[in-house]
Amino acid sequence: MHLGAFLAWMPEVKPMSISIQAKTDYSSLIQAGTSSKDSFNSMSWLKDYGMVKSGAYSKLMKAYYSKDGASDSVSKLASDKAKAVSSKNTVSDSYNKVSEAASSVQDAIKKVREADDEDKDLLLSAVKSYVSSYNSMMEAANGSDVSDNSSISSRITVLSSLHSGYTEKLAAVGIEAKSDGTLKLDEDKLKKADSKDVKDLFAERSSYGYSVSVSAGMVQSNANYAATRTSLYDSTAQAASGAYGYMFDSFT
Secondary structure (H helix, E strand, O other), X not given: OOHHHHHHHOOOOOOOOXXXXXXXXXHHHHHHHHHOOOHHHHHHHHHHHHHXXXXXXXXXXXXXXXXXXXXXXXXXXXXXXXXHHHHHHHHHHHHHHHHHHHHHHHHHHHHHHHOOOOOHHHHHHXXXXXXXHHHHHHHHHOOOOOOOOHHHHHHHHHHHHHHHHHHHHHHHOOEEEOOOOOEEEOHHHHHHOOHHHHHHHOOOOOOHHHHHHHHHHHHXXXXXXXXXXXXXXXXXXXXXXXXXXXXXXXXX
């Protein structure tokens, strides 16, 4: 066949047209936003647009349609959040225990001051209450969740060193400071001690009891502040109500 006739016989072949869209077209979203008369709906659209652009919806869809990973991811997220809340509650409870014990120390000192000099039993009971409350405060303040708090630990250090200036007077009424910072009470010595010596030791001004009461008040205040802060903020100092961001960011 002649070449010219062959070319005339072949059907016309049109070039293939390939359209590549480099970027996602959000025109429909823009039209939807600009046509809205309600400013609130417009803001909602902007939020949705931001989530689409950031890839949050894409992550959600991946997790949702994954055969194996979706439920596991959601379960893990819920478990992690629950553990975080539980951990914060535990730390907050530890600070509350310190606060309660410090308050009890102050109450016990007040009872010693108010006890009748002639009522030995009442005075003995008040001093026993003081020693017990003081030891509870020291134990709570040295707990693992609290010991790293410098505001509280500095006050505990002051309290521990305070006894060195009252060693003889404390010993005379049966109170001894131990190496771990707690107190030991010799009830026999206390019963034999002069009530006036006991009352003077816990007097309202310029006394051992006064200094302990002031420091215990500071411990209580710092513990209350720490407990409140712990319940409001997480370990990264973000507000607990907004620390989690988009839930979808957990999915990969």
